[in-house]
Amino acid sequence: xxxxxxxxxxAKEASIKALSLSKKVKNHALLKIADLLSENKDxxxxxxxxxxxxxxxxxxxxxxxxxxYNRLKLDENKLRDMIQGVRDxxxxxxxxxxxxxxxxxxxxxxxxxxxxxxxxxxxxFEARPDVISQISSLSIKSSNALILKGGSEAENTNSAIFNxxxxxxxxxxxxxxxxxxxxxxxxxxxxxLKADEYVNLIIPRGSNNLVKYIKENTKIPVxxxxxxxxxxxxxEYADIDKTIKICVDSKCQYPSACNSVETxxxxxxxxxxxxxxxxxxxxQNGVEILADERILKIFPxxxxxxxxxxxxxxxxxxxxxKVVDNIDEAINHINKFGSxxxxxxxxxxxKNAEKFMELVDSSGVYHNISTRFADGFRYGFGAEVGxxxxxxxxxxxxxxxxxxxxxxxxxxxxxxxDDFVKGKRKFNKQL
Amino acid sequence: xxxxxxxxxxAKEASIKALSLSKKVKNHALLKIADLLSENKDxxxxxxxxxxxxxxxxxxxxxxxxxxYNRLKLDENKLRDMIQGVRDxxxxxxxxxxxxxxxxxxxxxxxxxxxxxxxxxxxxFEARPDVISQISSLSIKSSNALILKGGSEAENTNSAIFNxxxxxxxxxxxxxxxxxxxxxxxxxxxxxLKADEYVNLIIPRGSNNLVKYIKENTKIPVxxxxxxxxxxxxxEYADIDKTIKICVDSKCQYPSACNSVETxxxxxxxxxxxxxxxxxxxxQNGVEILADERILKIFPxxxxxxxxxxxxxxxxxxxxxKVVDNIDEAINHINKFGSxxxxxxxxxxxKNAEKFMELVDSSGVYHNISTRFADGFRYGFGAEVGxxxxxxxxxxxxxxxxxxxxxxxxxxxxxxxDDFVKGKRKFNKQL
Numbered sequence: 001x002x003x004x005x006x007x008x009x010x011a012k013e014a015s016i017k018a019l020s021l022s023k024k025v026k027n028h029a030l031l032k033i034a035d036l037l038s039e040n041k042d043x044x045x046x047x048x049x050x051x052x053x054x055x056x057x058x059x060x061x062x063x064x065x066x067x068x069y070n071r072l073k074l075d076e077n078k079l080r081d082m083i084q085g086v087r088d089x090x091x092x093x094x095x096x097x098x099x100x101x102x103x104x105x106x107x108x109x110x111x112x113x114x115x116x117x118x119x120x121x122x123x124x125f126e127a128r129p130d131v132i133s134q135i136s137s138l139s140i141k142s143s144n145a146l147i148l149k150g151g152s153e154a155e156n157t158n159s160a161i162f163n164x165x166x167x168x169x170x171x172x173x174x175x176x177x178x179x180x181x182x183x184x185x186x187x188x189x190x191x192x193l194k195a196d197e198y199v200n201l202i203i204p205r206g207s208n209n210l211v212k213y214i215k216e217n218t219k220i221p222v223x224x225x226x227x228x229x230x231x232x233x234x235x236e237y238a239d240i241d242k243t244i245k246i247c248v249d250s251k252c253q254y255p256s257a258c259n260s261v262e263t264x265x266x267x268x269x270x271x272x273x274x275x276x277x278x279x280x281x282x283x284q285n286g287v288e289i290l291a292d293e294r295i296l297k298i299f300p301x302x303x304x305x306x307x308x309x310x311x312x313x314x315x316x317x318x319x320x321x322k323v324v325d326n327i328d329e330a331i332n333h334i335n336k337f338g339s340x341x342x343x344x345x346x347x348x349x350x351k352n353a354e355k356f357m358e359l360v361d362s363s364g365v366y367h368n369i370s371t372r373f374a375d376g377f378r379y380g381f382g383a384e385v386g387x388x389x390x391x392x393x394x395x396x397x398x399x400x401x402x403x404x405x406x407x408x409x410x411x412x413x414x415x416x417x418d419d420f421v422k423g424k425r426k427f428n429k430q431l
Numbered sequence: 432x433x434x435x436x437x438x439x440x441x442a443k444e445a446s447i448k449a450l451s452l453s454k455k456v457k458n459h460a461l462l463k464i465a466d467l468l469s470e471n472k473d474x475x476x477x478x479x480x481x482x483x484x485x486x487x488x489x490x491x492x493x494x495x496x497x498x499x500y501n502r503l504k505l506d507e508n509k510l511r512d513m514i515q516g517v518r519d520x521x522x523x524x525x526x527x528x529x530x531x532x533x534x535x536x537x538x539x540x541x542x543x544x545x546x547x548x549x550x551x552x553x554x555x556f557e558a559r560p561d562v563i564s565q566i567s568s569l570s571i572k573s574s575n576a577l578i579l580k581g582g583s584e585a586e587n588t589n590s591a592i593f594n595x596x597x598x599x600x601x602x603x604x605x606x607x608x609x610x611x612x613x614x615x616x617x618x619x620x621x622x623x624l625k626a627d628e629y630v631n632l633i634i635p636r637g638s639n640n641l642v643k644y645i646k647e648n649t650k651i652p653v654x655x656x657x658x659x660x661x662x663x664x665x666x667e668y669a670d671i672d673k674t675i676k677i678c679v680d681s682k683c684q685y686p687s688a689c690n691s692v693e694t695x696x697x698x699x700x701x702x703x704x705x706x707x708x709x710x711x712x713x714x715q716n717g718v719e720i721l722a723d724e725r726i727l728k729i730f731p732x733x734x735x736x737x738x739x740x741x742x743x744x745x746x747x748x749x750x751x752x753k754v755v756d757n758i759d760e761a762i763n764h765i766n767k768f769g770s771x772x773x774x775x776x777x778x779x780x781x782k783n784a785e786k787f788m789e790l791v792d793s794s795g796v797y798h799n800i801s802t803r804f805a806d807g808f809r810y811g812f813g814a815e816v817g818x819x820x821x822x823x824x825x826x827x828x829x830x831x832x833x834x835x836x837x838x839x840x841x842x843x844x845x846x847x848x849d850d851f852v853k854g855k856r857k858f859n860k861q862l
Binding site (some may be wrong): 008019020097103105109119200201216219221223239241242248249253254349358359361363364366367373374378379391392393395396408409410411412413414416417418420427428 | 447450534536543634647676684685792794800804805808810822823826839842843846847851858
């Protein structure tokens with residue numbers, strides 16, 4: 001049997017055993033993980049130094065970017081946040097075995113909808129070693145088994161953190177073996193994608209190409225987003241100061257984030273007052289602007305945006321700008337070219353805000369607020385598995401809830417359907 | 432452009448327009464559909480007579496089964512139930528635009544999680560013409576666009592019902608064109624499976640082979656169950672009378688249903704008292720029994736069950752029986768060979784019931800009650816889209832909830848992330 005397939009099969013077995021993990025032992029284990037990460041930080045930094053040394057060569061030969069090199073680097077601050085993140089997950093409410101509702105469907109027959117783990121979750125992420133402790137904590141908290149694949153650049157750091165986490169779990173006899181697993185190569189990932197018999201959900205966190213590749217090569221449900229093409233629509237009734245603040249924050253606060261704005265749409269009635277001020281401020285902030293023909297008539301020195309720009313996630317200090325005649329045109333543009341991630345209207349008109357938020361078919365629809373708020377921590381979820389643009393299971397920033405599903409528990413006393421079919425008994429009206 | 436792809440694209444456009452459908456107009460339309468189905472019942476019966484005539488030939492030449500022929504046949508009773516079903520859906524609570532929760536994530540910033548339609552749903556079903564009105568009503572109620580493909584045997588009946596439903600919608604100018612769509616051939620289905628750009632969810636209702644074929648040939652999320660291998664475990668502490676009642680109902684009440692029992696597992700301590708009585712009653716009810724070797728030693732005339740039987744959905748008056756030493760062995764057997772559909776423990780021991788219901792990884796886990804209760808109507812959902820053995824999105828009997836997802840609405844007043852990153856403002860603690 002293929003090695004990864006074997007790992008997946010054993011993870012499946014572990015996921016069944018994990019169904020009986022108590023809230024208490026899970027939280028104890030999480031705190032033990034935090035302690036051991038703290039006690040063994042020298043080991044982690046040593047491993048990270050090794051990865052950084054290798055990455056430096058890749059950086060010098062242009063094979064990885066500066067920002068990737070920076071993401072790879074762990075320092076005292078990042079490690080402290082990482083450890084605090086594990087403690088925060090321990091403090092979150094228990095996500096499984098929650099009674100979501102309970103009802104009497106007939107005399108003496110009670111139906112309970114109860115939250116439970118999904119089973120085996122696979123997470124494929126790129127060079128950010130803090131992801132491994134975050135995802136592991138969320139998995140443990142939700143009693144799921146986990147298969148992790150990190151970026152090869154962070155191989156040593158990932159292994160060091162993974163081994164510390166696993167050594168913490170080994171101190172608790174209640175934890176099944178093989179609950180957390182680390183795989184290493186691209187071949188491993190390709191085997192994993194075929195393990196649909198055992199793996200219940202794949203979460204890719206990384207580049208568009210990674211996510212697209214995974215979606216195209218597996219039958220396992222995939223949770224993620226391949227693009228983050230976010231919009232801001234400046235309405236006829238927009239407040240000028242709010243507009244400027246929101247646009248600058250949405251583009252400049254962290255341009256490579258998936259929730260940064262890529263296209264600003266402006267109502268034709270605001271070309272004279274808002275547009276010049278907006279352009280001036282964006283350019284002051286080092287943003288490159290591409291605009292449609294209507295804008296070029298006013299600002300002939302701006303670069304021209306073509307249809308391809310409406311579909312592009314720049315992930316950089318670059319933004320495309322388009323004029324519309326009315327709010328409907330803006331909504332249509334967003335639904336046509338957007339990626340269903342996060343889109344904002346700036347307006348003082350409540351009706352327009354409501355219309356926009358109802359008709360824009362995105363996971364986040366915002367009124368007078370920066371698109372950069374689309375984030376599990378900011379939403380108060382305590383931690384985030386990732387952001388989903390799926391239309392099923394989980395949408396938007398996904399916290400612990402996205403790692404759970406439910407089962408129905410039905411309690412009777414020798415009850416049979418035949419009595420109901422023959423009219424001897426009746427179901428309760430639920431409406 | 433391929434015709435079905437065009438239908439899917441137009442359905443996607445309709446699904447966006449449907450986001451603004453009000454509760455009132457949807458319920459009016461549903462009642463109008465019920466009225467028109469009632470007024471035009473002669474048209475439906477004529478179309479059904481044509482299908483039955485064609486099916487009779489297929490029946491005589493052995494190409495379709497008797498039960499399929501019977502399912503195809505509409506009579507006054509079935510039509511009345513079908514129409515009542517549409518009225519029942521109108522009476523259900525509004526499933527979309529529900530505020531699932533609302534919280535202040537920081538001063539003056541409010542986050543609302545709001546239910547919304549999924550978008551475009553495709554349902555592929557076999558020869559049961561009453562499905563078309565049920566699924567159409569659920570789709571309309573949840574503001575989704577729909578692409579339907581019925582069994583070719585019911586082509587005329589399906590078209591008649593579909594046309595009546597669509598003519599009702601046309602009386603309401605609020606309804607977008609192309610909200611409901613009917614496709615016809617296997618080639619159409621194959622095109623549909625490729626329309627992942629437009630279709631958000633596929634629900635196959637039919638044979639195992641149909642469901643498996645669809646799962647293997649599309650990137651679109653699939654909601655359904657390919658097998659219904661349900662178990663009853665007769666525990667050491669089972670009550671004998673309840674056991675007999677539950678086993679007979681679970682097997683005989685409707686043997687071809689997906690929620691009927693296929694394997695009965697019995698604790699070794701109950702071979703002398705329960706087993707003979709159970710076998711006697713099952714055989715009296717015309718059930719064929721296959722059993723493992725331990726049972727053959729006591730009842731040498733029973734047929735032998737092999738490992739293949741543990742994986743078989745008989746869909747017939749046939750059951751396999753297995754002996755276990757203890758409850759853990761029963762749980763392991765069910766998790767290994769079951770299909771995650773519905774499994775029951777018969778016991779008077781509360782601890783064993785709890786253990787079974789926690790550790791059996793199925794969408795329905797039952798205590799002292801027939802597996803035949805696994806059904807959306809019986810659960811009080813008003814109507815059912817189907818039963819899912821998925822571990823994501825929706826599990827078990829799926830009602831209107833399974834046709835919705837949610838979006839996040841965020842309300843601010845010019846708020847930016849930079850203020851929070853720089854420590855000028857703080858998020859509220861949500862725990």
